[in-house]
Amino acid sequence: MRVTDPAAVLALIWKHFSPLGAEKAALAEAGGRYLSSAVTAAEDIPGFDRSTVDGYAVYARDSFGAQEGLPAVFGCAGEVLMGEAAISLERGRCRLVHTGGALPEGADAVIMLEDTEVMGTEVHAFRQVAPGENVIRKGEDLRRGETALPRGRLLRAPELGLLASLGVTAVEVHRRPVMGLLSTGDELVPFETPVLPPGRIRDSNSTALAYLAKQAGAQVIGGGILADSFDHFLEKSRALLEEVDFLVLSGGSSVGTRDFTARTMAALGKPGLLAEGIAVQPGKPTLLADCDGKPVLGLPGHPVSALVVFSIFGAAMLRRLSGGEMPLFQPAVRAVLARNIASRPGRTDYVRVRLEQGESAVKAVPIFGRSGMLRTLAAADGVVVVPPAKEGLAAGETVDVYLWE
Amino acid sequence: MRVTDPAAVLALIWKHFSPLGAEKAALAEAGGRYLSSAVTAAEDIPGFDRSTVDGYAVYARDSFGAQEGLPAVFGCAGEVLMGEAAISLERGRCRLVHTGGALPEGADAVIMLEDTEVMGTEVHAFRQVAPGENVIRKGEDLRRGETALPRGRLLRAPELGLLASLGVTAVEVHRRPVMGLLSTGDELVPFETPVLPPGRIRDSNSTALAYLAKQAGAQVIGGGILADSFDHFLEKSRALLEEVDFLVLSGGSSVGTRDFTARTMAALGKPGLLAEGIAVQPGKPTLLADCDGKPVLGLPGHPVSALVVFSIFGAAMLRRLSGGEMPLFQPAVRAVLARNIASRPGRTDYVRVRLEQGESAVKAVPIFGRSGMLRTLAAADGVVVVPPAKEGLAAGETVDVYLWE
Numbered sequence: 001m002r003v004t005d006p007a008a009v010l011a012l013i014w015k016h017f018s019p020l021g022a023e024k025a026a027l028a029e030a031g032g033r034y035l036s037s038a039v040t041a042a043e044d045i046p047g048f049d050r051s052t053v054d055g056y057a058v059y060a061r062d063s064f065g066a067q068e069g070l071p072a073v074f075g076c077a078g079e080v081l082m083g084e085a086a087i088s089l090e091r092g093r094c095r096l097v098h099t100g101g102a103l104p105e106g107a108d109a110v111i112m113l114e115d116t117e118v119m120g121t122e123v124h125a126f127r128q129v130a131p132g133e134n135v136i137r138k139g140e141d142l143r144r145g146e147t148a149l150p151r152g153r154l155l156r157a158p159e160l161g162l163l164a165s166l167g168v169t170a171v172e173v174h175r176r177p178v179m180g181l182l183s184t185g186d187e188l189v190p191f192e193t194p195v196l197p198p199g200r201i202r203d204s205n206s207t208a209l210a211y212l213a214k215q216a217g218a219q220v221i222g223g224g225i226l227a228d229s230f231d232h233f234l235e236k237s238r239a240l241l242e243e244v245d246f247l248v249l250s251g252g253s254s255v256g257t258r259d260f261t262a263r264t265m266a267a268l269g270k271p272g273l274l275a276e277g278i279a280v281q282p283g284k285p286t287l288l289a290d291c292d293g294k295p296v297l298g299l300p301g302h303p304v305s306a307l308v309v310f311s312i313f314g315a316a317m318l319r320r321l322s323g324g325e326m327p328l329f330q331p332a333v334r335a336v337l338a339r340n341i342a343s344r345p346g347r348t349d350y351v352r353v354r355l356e357q358g359e360s361a362v363k364a365v366p367i368f369g370r371s372g373m374l375r376t377l378a379a380a381d382g383v384v385v386v387p388p389a390k391e392g393l394a395a396g397e398t399v400d401v402y403l404w405e
Numbered sequence: 406m407r408v409t410d411p412a413a414v415l416a417l418i419w420k421h422f423s424p425l426g427a428e429k430a431a432l433a434e435a436g437g438r439y440l441s442s443a444v445t446a447a448e449d450i451p452g453f454d455r456s457t458v459d460g461y462a463v464y465a466r467d468s469f470g471a472q473e474g475l476p477a478v479f480g481c482a483g484e485v486l487m488g489e490a491a492i493s494l495e496r497g498r499c500r501l502v503h504t505g506g507a508l509p510e511g512a513d514a515v516i517m518l519e520d521t522e523v524m525g526t527e528v529h530a531f532r533q534v535a536p537g538e539n540v541i542r543k544g545e546d547l548r549r550g551e552t553a554l555p556r557g558r559l560l561r562a563p564e565l566g567l568l569a570s571l572g573v574t575a576v577e578v579h580r581r582p583v584m585g586l587l588s589t590g591d592e593l594v595p596f597e598t599p600v601l602p603p604g605r606i607r608d609s610n611s612t613a614l615a616y617l618a619k620q621a622g623a624q625v626i627g628g629g630i631l632a633d634s635f636d637h638f639l640e641k642s643r644a645l646l647e648e649v650d651f652l653v654l655s656g657g658s659s660v661g662t663r664d665f666t667a668r669t670m671a672a673l674g675k676p677g678l679l680a681e682g683i684a685v686q687p688g689k690p691t692l693l694a695d696c697d698g699k700p701v702l703g704l705p706g707h708p709v710s711a712l713v714v715f716s717i718f719g720a721a722m723l724r725r726l727s728g729g730e731m732p733l734f735q736p737a738v739r740a741v742l743a744r745n746i747a748s749r750p751g752r753t754d755y756v757r758v759r760l761e762q763g764e765s766a767v768k769a770v771p772i773f774g775r776s777g778m779l780r781t782l783a784a785a786d787g788v789v790v791v792p793p794a795k796e797g798l799a800a801g802e803t804v805d806v807y808l809w810e
Binding site: 031032043045086098100140163185191192193194209212321330334375381402405 | 618
């Protein structure tokens with residue numbers, strides 16, 4: 001089998017496929033999506049000079065020289081209520097202002113409450129302030145006409161907050177991918193089947209893969225289980241591919257089913273197969289095709305392999321279609337490997353591990369088990385990656401554990 | 406202000422509040438939720454002895470002694486089709502079986518295809534196999550009556566796959582929390598307001614917090630912005646609290662509004678305030694109350710503080726109510742700090758950083774800016790935590806960066 005390096009597969013995904021078209025999304029529905037065009041600030045943020053503390057707004061120069069024992073004395077001109085417009089202030093006077101409140105016109109600094117003392121109608125300030133001190137200026141966070149958020153930006157909570165503060169109610173984002181999911185393998189029956197006929201197993205991949213796809217932002221259309229008849233399978237795959245942006249074929253576990261899936265993928269469109277195997281363990285018999293511009297992923301049938309492969313390459317594909325960049329930084333838990341892991345050089349191994357809080361460090365305990373065993377995957381907190389250049393990892397080494405979530 | 410240590414606040418959350426009641430959820434809707442009762446396997450997985458390779462099923466003892474140049478010879482009894490029930494096999498004979506296929510009755514091992522050669526109606530095997538070799542036994546993954554998944558388990562993709570393979574179509578999970586969100590602060594107007602009146606700002610927190618809450622599995626009821634009138638505010642808070650499992654008050658930024666929020670929280674139920682400030686930066690003026698068994702969180706008004714605090718303590722509360730344990734392991738990106746960070750001892754600092762791929766390592770570049778500035782948060786990839794015992798971190802130190810997602 002001609003296998004492709006995992007990094008090369010990711011590069012193929014970014015090279016062959018493009019973000020989906022743009023659509024308008026209400027801000028409340030835009031979280032987790034990627035901007036298809038930049039957002040320009042239509043106004044200054046903040047829209048007026050604001051105090052960053054509770055204190056007295058003053059002309060800074062009126063405070064110069066003030067110190068403990070030699071206060072600057074201001075006539076108090078009252079209070080700026082929250083939400084009240086800026087009112088003017090005369091030289092030599094001060095006005096009480098709350099955090100976030102508007103600075104009176106003319107004032108250019110705020111003396112913190114704790115540096116003052118009220119004496120009747122006067123306020124004594126025991127500290128001088130510089131112009132701009134304790135003030136956030138109109139437009140200091142963002143100036144009208146500036147790019148608030150660039151094209152391609154993922155909308156997380158901070159981005160949503162920034163857009164809301166600008167009064168943006170809808171944004172242009174890339175369309176959410178629609179993913180089709182077809183299972184094949186004559187041994188499979190729908191998972192809802194209460195009593196298994198002899199020799200049959202339930203299709204467990206569809207449910208698990210649909211959840212991973214939804215987590216990655218896709219809408220999933222389940223096409224069910226198709227019999228291993230090439231013409232029938234090709235016809236049904238072609239029909240579903242027309243409705244979706246990305247087709248995933250989850251095969252049975254036999255080599256025959258894999259060949260059958262490969263033939264289907266090659267026949268679905270041009271240029272056809274991009275990768276006929278990936279140099280990973282588990283998951284080597286993974287297929288990737290470009291069928292007239294639409295991606296088709298052929299997963300290995302072993303449940304564990306299918307989930308590991310989809311969580312890496314399927315999720316990357318959905319990210320690409322959604323408008324995201326190739327992820328640069330992947331968060332991990334640092335742990336000390338509890339046992340040796342053997343690995344064949346030239347292949348990237350994803351080893352399932354359980355995390356345990358040891359006395360001085362977190363321990364990563366490898367879980368051994370065949371790739372057909374879902375229970376070993378359910379028992380794992382995440383995976384440790386053994387890079388192709390290594391022949392394994394030794395107990396006691398510090399490793400990065402990528403969590404399943 | 407009497408402030409509580411962040412770890413103590415998490416302990417209060419787990420001590421004072423409990424997972425919500427159970428409900429039945431269809432498997433397709435159960436991802437991301439926590440089991441409220443254990444799931445027992447109603448059958449063996451797999452349900453029959455299966456081959457883990459493509460090869461010939463045999464009685465292992467018939468292969469003993471086979472080697473290169475001295476093959477064991479079997480009469481070929483045909484093929485086990487995928488999905489076909491186990492058929493019996495006579496001693497001295499073999500049957501072609503595919504990966505995942507049922508082992509013929511009597512057979513106890515499989516010789517891999519590559520170790521065999523077909524000679525007419527005979528199959529020559531050049532390698533001996535031990536009983537059980539290349540076979541996964543009935544019940545080896547999971548035995549009928551065993552606990553498939555324990556109570557409290559988070560349903561991720563592997564768990565969903567395991568449940569599907571058992572034919573489980575619905576599970577008992579903890580109810581999804583309903584979170585109420587109220588904003589206060591006389592300077593706030595709804596974010597949809599096209600033109601800001603002087604002195605006013607848009608309520609940006611509600612949109613951002615609703616997204617964080619949804620990411621943590623909650624359903625959100627937005628109660629809008631209420632005026633700073635104690636009686637009115639208390640009445641509306643009380644009414645919303647009755648409808649929800651968790652109430653979040655997102656205050657204005659002034660000290661006055663905070664006091665007002667604190668009074669409301671104290672009046673909503675017993676025992677009342679549990680924490681009147683948390684020893685964190687940003688986010689110190691955070692309030693937490695237990696109001697007759699329901700949690701109420703009072704967030705600081707600064708947008709950045711509100712998001713940082715909610716992403717830690719609000720998300721933890723939602724996890725607790727959903728049935729999750731206190732998170733033991735938090736994934737992070739290791740990076741080299743690009744600049745010094747100063748910090749006051751006794752306080753946990755969350756410092757916003759941008760990640761950059763340096764020549765040899767990932768760099769974490771601190772972003773300085775006032776906590777009112779959303780743009781500094783949108784520019785950050787994540788945060789670095791400066792623990793209370795430290796007076797800061799030095800440029801060049803390796804740090805853990807917790808990503809915003």
